[in-house]
Amino acid sequence: xxxxxxxxxxxxxxxxxxxxxxxxxxxxxxxxxxxxxxxxxxxxxxxxxxxxxxxxxxxxxxxxxxxxxxxxxxxxxxxxxxxxxxxxxxxxxxxxxxxxxxxxxxxxxxxxxxxxxxxxxxxxxxxxxxxxxxxxxxxxxxxxxxxxxxxxxxxxxxxxxxxxxxxxxxxxxxxxxxxxxxxxxxxxxxxxxxxxxxxxxxxxxxxxxxxxxxxxxxxxxxxxxxxxxxxxxxxxxxxxxxxxxxxxxxxxxxxxxxxxxx
Numbered sequence: 001x002x003x004x005x006x007x008x009x010x011x012x013x014x015x016x017x018x019x020x021x022x023x024x025x026x027x028x029x030x031x032x033x034x035x036x037x038x039x040x041x042x043x044x045x046x047x048x049x050x051x052x053x054x055x056x057x058x059x060x061x062x063x064x065x066x067x068x069x070x071x072x073x074x075x076x077x078x079x080x081x082x083x084x085x086x087x088x089x090x091x092x093x094x095x096x097x098x099x100x101x102x103x104x105x106x107x108x109x110x111x112x113x114x115x116x117x118x119x120x121x122x123x124x125x126x127x128x129x130x131x132x133x134x135x136x137x138x139x140x141x142x143x144x145x146x147x148x149x150x151x152x153x154x155x156x157x158x159x160x161x162x163x164x165x166x167x168x169x170x171x172x173x174x175x176x177x178x179x180x181x182x183x184x185x186x187x188x189x190x191x192x193x194x195x196x197x198x199x200x201x202x203x204x205x206x207x208x209x210x211x212x213x214x215x216x217x218x219x220x221x222x223x224x225x226x227x228x229x230x231x232x233x234x235x236x237x238x239x240x241x242x243x244x245x246x247x248x249x250x251x252x253x254x255x256x257x258x259x260x261x262x
């Protein structure tokens with residue numbers, strides 16, 4: 001369906017169970033998934049952009065769908081840095097949004113995302129990168145149950161060094177948090193967290209859970225895993241104007257992306 005929409009140069013939102021892809025004239029301009037921290041989290045959790053600065057951009061430019069342009073024009077972030085971060089968030093969310101699933105796929109024509117144009121990419125590039133990432137996970141450690149299960153750490157062997165980046169992940173591995181929850185807590189891309197979890201399992205630093213029963217979809221747990229997040233500010237009225245016939249699932253995803261703040 002994505003390829004067909006690209007061929008017809010469609011503009012709107014492609015809604016799936018695990019995320020939404022936004023297209024403009026057949027090119028992918030944004031993606032969101034409840035499994036992946038959005039661009040707001042990636043920018044604010046890293047300290048690159050104060051949360052207040054992000055919130056002001058949404059308040060000032062969200063209704064006219066120019067949040068990205070506002071961030072650059074106001075000097076809060078450079079254009080190149082915004083493009084890099086946005087592409088990272090787009091591919092991260094698309095990985096989950098395009099995952100195999102049994103739910104319906106719908107397209108809502110004319111819907112535009114409030115972040116506005118940043119750097120569109122072709123549907124073929126999104127599809128190619130999504131497939132590459134799936135293959136990479138299996139090359140590293142072919143146990144997809146890791147993607148859904150709580151992360152259970154093991155005690156490293158004496159004298160075995162652990163990098164600071166891995167140590168930050170392992171400190172949150174408490175046998176309760178899933179990789180998705182850890183990604184949100186760290187403000188890191190969800191796919192990169194999945195990849196690091198698989199590498200840690202291959203290295204014997206976390207437990208590898210047993211495979212799920214035959215006939216189950218191992219992606220379901222990953223994509224539906226929603227970490228508990230704190231209370232967030234009230235939504236602006238314009239978010240309900242995403243379409244003339246608002247879709248509750250779409251609005252919920254927009255709500256999560258807008259209000260996400262750790």
